[in-house]
Amino acid sequence: MIQSVDQIQKSSQLPTWWKQAVFYQVYPRSFKNTNGSGVGDINGIIEKLDYLKQLGIDAIWINPHYDSPNTDNGYDIRNYEKIMEEYGTMEDFDRLISEMQKRNMRLMVDVVINHSSDQHEWFVQSRSSKDNPYRDYYFWRDEPNNYPSFFGGSAWTKDDTTGQYYLHYFAKEQPDLNWDNPKVREDLYNMLRFWLDKGVSGFRLDTVATFSKIPNFPEFTPEQVLNFDEEYTKGPHLHQYIREINEKVFSEYDVVTAGEIFGVPTEESIKFTDHRRKELNMAFTFDLVRLDVDHAEKWRRKDWTLPHFRKIIHDLHQTAGEHGWNAFFLDNHDNPRVVSHFGDDRPEWRVASAKALGTVILTQPATPFIYQGTELGMTNYPFQTIEDFDDIGVTGFWKDLVETGKVPADKFLEASKYTSRDNARTPFQWDDTENAGFTTGTPWLKVNPNYKEINAARQVNDPDSVFSYYKSLIQLRHEIPTLTYGSYHDLDLNHDSVYAYTRIDGDYKYLVVVNFKDSEIDYPLPEDLSIASTVIESSAQKSVQNNATSLQLAPWQSGIYRLN
Numbered sequence: 001m002i003q004s005v006d007q008i009q010k011s012s013q014l015p016t017w018w019k020q021a022v023f024y025q026v027y028p029r030s031f032k033n034t035n036g037s038g039v040g041d042i043n044g045i046i047e048k049l050d051y052l053k054q055l056g057i058d059a060i061w062i063n064p065h066y067d068s069p070n071t072d073n074g075y076d077i078r079n080y081e082k083i084m085e086e087y088g089t090m091e092d093f094d095r096l097i098s099e100m101q102k103r104n105m106r107l108m109v110d111v112v113i114n115h116s117s118d119q120h121e122w123f124v125q126s127r128s129s130k131d132n133p134y135r136d137y138y139f140w141r142d143e144p145n146n147y148p149s150f151f152g153g154s155a156w157t158k159d160d161t162t163g164q165y166y167l168h169y170f171a172k173e174q175p176d177l178n179w180d181n182p183k184v185r186e187d188l189y190n191m192l193r194f195w196l197d198k199g200v201s202g203f204r205l206d207t208v209a210t211f212s213k214i215p216n217f218p219e220f221t222p223e224q225v226l227n228f229d230e231e232y233t234k235g236p237h238l239h240q241y242i243r244e245i246n247e248k249v250f251s252e253y254d255v256v257t258a259g260e261i262f263g264v265p266t267e268e269s270i271k272f273t274d275h276r277r278k279e280l281n282m283a284f285t286f287d288l289v290r291l292d293v294d295h296a297e298k299w300r301r302k303d304w305t306l307p308h309f310r311k312i313i314h315d316l317h318q319t320a321g322e323h324g325w326n327a328f329f330l331d332n333h334d335n336p337r338v339v340s341h342f343g344d345d346r347p348e349w350r351v352a353s354a355k356a357l358g359t360v361i362l363t364q365p366a367t368p369f370i371y372q373g374t375e376l377g378m379t380n381y382p383f384q385t386i387e388d389f390d391d392i393g394v395t396g397f398w399k400d401l402v403e404t405g406k407v408p409a410d411k412f413l414e415a416s417k418y419t420s421r422d423n424a425r426t427p428f429q430w431d432d433t434e435n436a437g438f439t440t441g442t443p444w445l446k447v448n449p450n451y452k453e454i455n456a457a458r459q460v461n462d463p464d465s466v467f468s469y470y471k472s473l474i475q476l477r478h479e480i481p482t483l484t485y486g487s488y489h490d491l492d493l494n495h496d497s498v499y500a501y502t503r504i505d506g507d508y509k510y511l512v513v514v515n516f517k518d519s520e521i522d523y524p525l526p527e528d529l530s531i532a533s534t535v536i537e538s539s540a541q542k543s544v545q546n547n548a549t550s551l552q553l554a555p556w557q558s559g560i561y562r563l564n
C-alpha cells in the first residue's frame with residue numbers, strides 16, 4: 001500500500017524535502033576520473049549522475065571541491081571561491097549544478113570554516129607581522145598550552161616570522177580561524193552567499209561544534225586532555241555564532257544545513273537541530289560510528305556489542321524528539337567501510353551483511369546518507385605497511401607514537417588497518433577493467449584488489465546484488481513516509497543478535513528486523529506482534545505465513561514487514 005505524504009501531515013514532524021530525501025556522499029577525489037590524472041574530477045561526477053539517479057538518489061553531498069594544497073585532502077582551503085585544479089573549473093562546477101537540476105537532484109557542498117589552509121591569503125598576511133590587519137583572523141600566543149591536535153602532537157605550532165605560536169586543532173597546515181573576530185565571520189558569510197547564489201542547495205558544515213574557542217586557552221586537566229574532542233566543543237559562543245549564520249545567511253535562502261558535530265555527545269545534539277532554536281537542520285553525530293574507538297588510545301579499536309549499537313541509535317532518536325532531526329550514516333570518508341566495520345566482509349557473508357546494514361541505514365527516522373561504494377558492499381583495504389597509507393590521521397600518529405617508541409609499529413599498523421580513513425577513500429570500483437574503471441592513469445590511492453569481484457558493472461543489472469537491494473530500499477523509503485516520519489520503538493535493547501524495531505504512524509505499522517549474526521535464528525516476535533505481509537527481505541528465506549508471530553532468520557537476514 002502506498003501512503004501519501006498528506007496522511008502524515010498530522011504527525012508532529014512537518015514534512016520537508018530534505019527529511020524525505022536520500023543523500024549520497026561523493027568523495028570527488030576517488031569517485032571518477034575523466035582525464036587520466038588519477039584524481040577524480042567534477043566531470044566524473046557529472047558522468048555518473050545517471051548511475052546515482054538509477055539508484056534513486058535525491059541529493060549529493062560532495063567533500064570539499066575548493067582550491068587546496070591537499071594536506072588534508074581539501075579540508076585545508078587556500079581559496080574558498082576557486083575550484084580545486086585537479087577537479088576542474090568553475091564552468092565544470094556550474095555544469096554540475098545544471099546537470100543535477102535537470103535530473104531533479106540537489107547539491108550539498110562541504111563548508112570548511114573552522115580553519116583554512118596555511119596558504120590562504122588571510123593566513124599568509126596574518127603570519128607576516130604582529131600588526132598586520134589579518135593578525136586577528138587566527139589565534140596567536142607567546143606560549144602554547146597543552147591542547148592536542150586531532151592528527152597527533154600539539155595543537156600549537158611556532159611560526160618563526162614573529163616567534164609566536166598559532167592554534168590548529170587539526171594539521172599545522174590548517175590554522176583555526178578566529179570566530180570571535182566579526183570581520184572573519186562577515187568574510188565567511190559572504191563566501192557562503194557566493195555558493196548559494198550559484199544554486200547550491202545544501203551545506204555540510206565541517207567540524208561546526210569547534211567554531212567557538214575557550215577564552216584565554218586555560219591548560220586542560222589530564223581528564224580534559226583525554227576528552228579533548230568534547231572539550232573543544234565547549235566554546236561559550238558556539239550557539240550564538242551558529243544562530244548568527246542562520247539569521248544572516250541560511251534564512252535568506254532555500255538551503256538545508258547538516259552540521260558535523262564531532263565531539264558532541266548524542267544527548268547534546270538537539271541544541272543544534274531543534275528547529276525552534278534556528279540553528280541547523282540536521283546533525284551528523286559520531287557516538288555510533290566511533291562506538292569501538294578506544295577512549296585513551298583513539299587509533300585503537302575495541303570490541304562492540306549490538307546492545308551498545310542500538311542504545312546509541314535509541315538515544316539519538318529519543319534526543320531528536322519531535323523538534324530535532326538527524327543525518328543517519330554508518331560510514332563516511334573518515335571511517336572504515338560499513339561492511340567491514342559493522343558487518344562481515346568475509347566472502348561468504350559480505351553480500352548478506354552489506355544488505356542487512358542497508359536495511360538499517362534506510363529505515364531510521366533520520367535522513368539517510370549513503371557513502372559512495374556502500375551501495376556495492378565495498379570493503380576495507382588490505383593495508384600492509386605504513387607506506388600504504390595516505391591519511392594524515394595515520395601518518396601523524398605514526399610520527400607521534402611509533403617513531404617515538406611509545407607504541408610498537410606492528411600494533412599500530414594492525415589497528416590502523418581497521419580504523420584508517422583510507423579504507424573509505426580507495427577509488428570507486430566501477431568495473432573489472434584496469435584500475436576498476438576509475439582512471440586510465442595512475443590512481444592517487446591504490447584500488448582495492450577485490451575490484452574484479454566487487455564493482456558497479458557487475459551489480460547494476462543483477463537483481464540479487466547489493467546495489468539492487470539498495471535501489472529497492474530507496475524506492476520503499478520514497479513510497480512509505482512512515483519509514484521517515486513514523487515513531488521508532490526498539491523491541492529489545494538487550495538482544496545481542498537480532499536488531500528489531502517498529503516504525504508506526506497511526507494504522508501504518510512496520511517492523512524492521514535485522515539478524516546481526518552469521519547463524520540462523522528463530523525470532524519470536526515480542527509484544528504480541530504479528531505479521532500482515534512482507535514488504536522486502538534481503539535474502540530468500542522460508543516464506544512468512546500471514547499472521548506469523550515468529551520469524552526464522554537466515555544468517556545476516558534482514559527484512560521489513562507490515563504488522564497487523
Ligand code: TEU
Pocket residue numbers: 072075076112150170206207260262333334393
Ligand atoms: O572531521 C572532523 C573530525 O574531527 C574527525 O572526523 C577527524 O577526521 C578524525 O578525528 C581524524 O582521525 C572533519 C572532516 O570530515 C575530516 O575529513 C577533516 O580531516 C577534518 O574535519 C578537518 O577538516
